Ligand SMILES: *[C@@H]1O[C@H](CO)[C@@H](O)[C@H](O)[C@H]1NC(C)=O
Ligand SMILES: *[C@@H]1O[C@H](CO)[C@@H](O)[C@H](O)[C@H]1NC(C)=O
Ligand SMILES: *[C@@H]1O[C@H](CO)[C@@H](O)[C@H](O)[C@H]1NC(C)=O
């Protein structure tokens with residue numbers, strides 16, 4: 029008999045068992061305490077790698093450059109050492125000890141995913157007075173176990189309860205997709221994102237490497253051929269000469285290799301995407317005869333040179349990619365259905381034959397006629413129900429499907445239809461069962477239970493959430509993509525893994541974990557004893573000269589002393605010119621900050637192109653308007669600085685906005701005290717939208733070659749308050 033109260037009680041009981049038998053982390057970790065004490069991680073002196081498996085690698089994941097168990101151990105030792113402020117050594121041995129973490133490999137058959145299939149990413153953890161053992165189903169599994177240790181170090185005040193865990197991911201593809209086609213991102217940024225993702229056990233970073241702005245039907249042919257369209261890989265091969273015209277916003281093979289290997293070192297595989305036959309304007313700009321009239325962003329597949337051209341491109345770049353699966357895009361193609369299917373199969377055949385790699389396509393438009401003719405080893409990345417039904421169209425026809433439903437889409441900065449950061453509510457409440465039921469990757473349709481496969485359907489690959497740069501490169505700086513994902517990555521990562529972190533637990537857990545994420549400083553945070561991060565009080569005599577002629581003391585107490593090759597100016601400051609420089613040990617500061625320069629500018633070498641202060645992520649310039657140059661774009665105010673007057677110029681980063689303020693002299697062309705740096709976004713060639721910019725403070729250098737101004741610097745202060 030069905031008894032409501034009985035069921036409810038049983039449910040509560042199960043819930044409380046569930047809650048106690050886990051470690052709160054992101055993702056959560058199933059854990060059974062043995063109940064006899066805890067292990068202090070501060071006691072760990074070394075990582076011992078099981079000598080039998082030190083050089084073992086895993087060939088079951090997507091990566092073709094899998095690190096060995098010893099490689100992962102070495103990276104872990106450096107992360108743990110940094111967290112404990114001690115040196116952790118790595119050795120090989122047959123067993124651990126009470127002051128060591130022992131890493132070994134077990135039987136993959138012990139670790140099952142949501143479909144009940146073996147997963148090489150599982151691990152188990154055993155914590156006792158005789159030490160900690162992490163047993164991975166593979167080296168990668170052990171790596172995820174090391175993330176659990178690092179997280180618990182922060183969350184449990186350095187003490188792990190004695191007990192054990194057996195943990196494995198529900199889904200094998202867990203991660204994010206970045207539109208690098210309509211906005212360039214430097215290699216270092218991609219690597220930092222991988223570090224960030226890896227801490228939360230995400231393993232996939234899909235990078236969209238070619239695209240174009242919306243090709244408005246009102247554009248003339250000439251306008252289309254000039255529209256922003258990019259291909260981000262740079263090859264010197266004559267075969268593709270002219271395909272990419274922007275070397276400074278591209279990845280060379282060496283750079284792309286470095287991104288892939290640094291990401292792989294932290295368990296993250298880069299899945300590259302070269303998009304065609306839609307969103308392919310960059311290819312048509314290279315070979316206009318391949319365009320499908322009237323929309324030149326589409327390829328004409330009937331053109332006899334189209335498929336050979338795509339084979340030439342893939343043939344050039346396939347050797348660059350260290351993954352078993354690549355994405356050929358194949359999204360939003362409005363040309364003939366038969367052509368589409370023929371194209372996809374031709375690419376699958378060519379890529380399979382030349383590299384052994386599988387291809388992935390976006391699920392696009394109410395499936396093209398005869399779409400089941402598409403080879404069944406092609407996986408489908410679902411993104412919107414108006415374009416496909418992942419379950420009825422694909423899964424029930426035997427295709428593997430990756431969930432990239434636009435419920436988790438972000439369009440950078442502004443959009444008429446999508447949010448600017450990941451919708452966290454949906455990770456915690458996006459189940460069609462409602463209430464506090466959590467979302468998981470098998471849930472494509474959040475509104476209708478019957479439209480989804482079962483949790484254990486093996487054709488669900490996992491989830492990858494996408495960020496698109498629909499409105500191009502000047503809409504945002506690099507880090508704004510990170511801020512759009514800052515909370516979304518951990519919130520999604522828990523569910524992609526199969527964790528059960530609740531919304532009520534998320535914020536406190538995340539805020540403790542965030543400062544501990546290794547190998548990245550995407551926030552551009554700077555350690556400081558007080559809200560004043562650095563203060564060079566040059567003209568007070570307190571700084572300059574205090575440590576010898578070339579040192580400028582930081583009087584904030586943080587010790588960020590600067591150096592200068594310039595001499596003292598006539599008014600007590602430092603005499604700045606292109607032939608000498610003032611350099612700090614700092615580079616960049618992210619949200620929130622106030623940077624104040626006290627200075628007098630006497631002369632500009634080129635009034636339209638002067639760098640006042642250069643930094644790692646931005647430069648403060650006079651063009652002649654006060655300008656921040658960041659991520660390849662210029663953001664100008666409506667005012668400039670008067671020459672020959674002592675003044676204080678402040679740049680203020682406040683949340684997702686950036687301002688400038690001038691005191692001591694009115695800026696030319698402006699009467700208000702504070703002006704905001706904004707972007708004028710072009711919306712589909714139709715109209716403009718104005719939006720804030722969040723630009724990091726430049727902190728590295730004043731003066732020197734390339735600066736172009738002469739005058740005097742009296743002081744510089746940076747605080748972490750806006
Ligand atoms: C596509 O190419 C074929 C072959 O060159 C040509 O006959 C056809 O007109 C082209 N179609 C469009 C729409 O451009
Ligand atoms: C996928 O299937 C097609 C058609 O059978 C084949 O040509 C291709 O090589 C296969 N790809 C892989 C990686 O096996
Ligand atoms: C669908 O495929 C069948 C057989 O593969 C073929 O005869 C037919 O012409 C195709 N129809 C369309 C509209 O593509």
Ligand SMILES: *[C@@H]1O[C@H](CO)[C@@H](O)[C@H](O)[C@H]1NC(C)=O
Nearest residue numbers: 440441442448449683684685
């Ligand atoms: C900027 O921050 C404000 C306040 O937090 C928020 O309402 C707004 O959505 C943010 N804008 C973007 C583009 O993220």
Ligand SMILES: *[C@@H]1O[C@H](CO)[C@@H](O)[C@H](O)[C@H]1NC(C)=O
Nearest residue numbers: 446447451452453454457458
């Ligand atoms: C986030 O998702 C919830 C639940 O689907 C929805 O009600 C809300 O409008 C979404 N928020 C945004 C900004 O899209």
Ligand SMILES: *[C@@H]1O[C@H](CO)[C@@H](O)[C@H](O)[C@H]1NC(C)=O
Nearest residue numbers: 420473475476477478479480
């Ligand atoms: C859910 O999906 C089923 C099958 O497609 C359909 O019959 C039903 O009407 C849908 N229910 C809702 C509430 O949309």
Ligand SMILES: *[C@@H]1O[C@H](CO)[C@@H](O)[C@H](O)[C@H]1NC(C)=O
Nearest residue numbers: 212274276277658659660661
């Ligand atoms: C790349 O070069 C172009 C042309 O000189 C320039 O406009 C752009 O700002 C540069 N991009 C970056 C990221 O510096």
Ligand SMILES: *[C@@H]1O[C@H](CO)[C@@H](O)[C@H](O)[C@H]1NC(C)=O
Nearest residue numbers: 664665666703704705706718
């Ligand atoms: C500059 O002035 C123009 C005209 O008043 C205004 O539209 C624009 O938003 C201003 N730009 C900035 C950065 O304030």
Ligand SMILES: *[C@@H]1O[C@H](CO)[C@@H](O)[C@H](O)[C@H]1NC(C)=O
Nearest residue numbers: 653664665666667668696697
């Ligand atoms: C520079 O500022 C002036 C006002 O001083 C304004 O008219 C002009 O449009 C600005 N230039 C740019 C490129 O923003």
Ligand SMILES: *[C@@H]1O[C@H](CO)[C@@H](O)[C@H](O)[C@H]1NC(C)=O
Nearest residue numbers: 551618619620682683684750
């Ligand atoms: C920056 O300040 C905004 C308010 O303007 C606040 O919401 C945000 O949390 C602050 N960010 C940081 C990193 O302190």
Ligand SMILES: *[C@@H]1O[C@H](CO)[C@@H](O)[C@H](O)[C@H]1NC(C)=O
Nearest residue numbers: 241499500501502708709710
């Ligand atoms: C920014 O780029 C868009 C195209 O995406 C263009 O329409 C717009 O004019 C640009 N903004 C400025 C200030 O140049």
Ligand SMILES: *[C@@H]1O[C@H](CO)[C@@H](O)[C@H](O)[C@H]1NC(C)=O
Nearest residue numbers: 244245246247712713714715
């Ligand atoms: C094309 O121009 C017409 C007339 O100006 C306008 O009504 C229409 O919205 C434009 N189409 C697009 C796609 O912008």
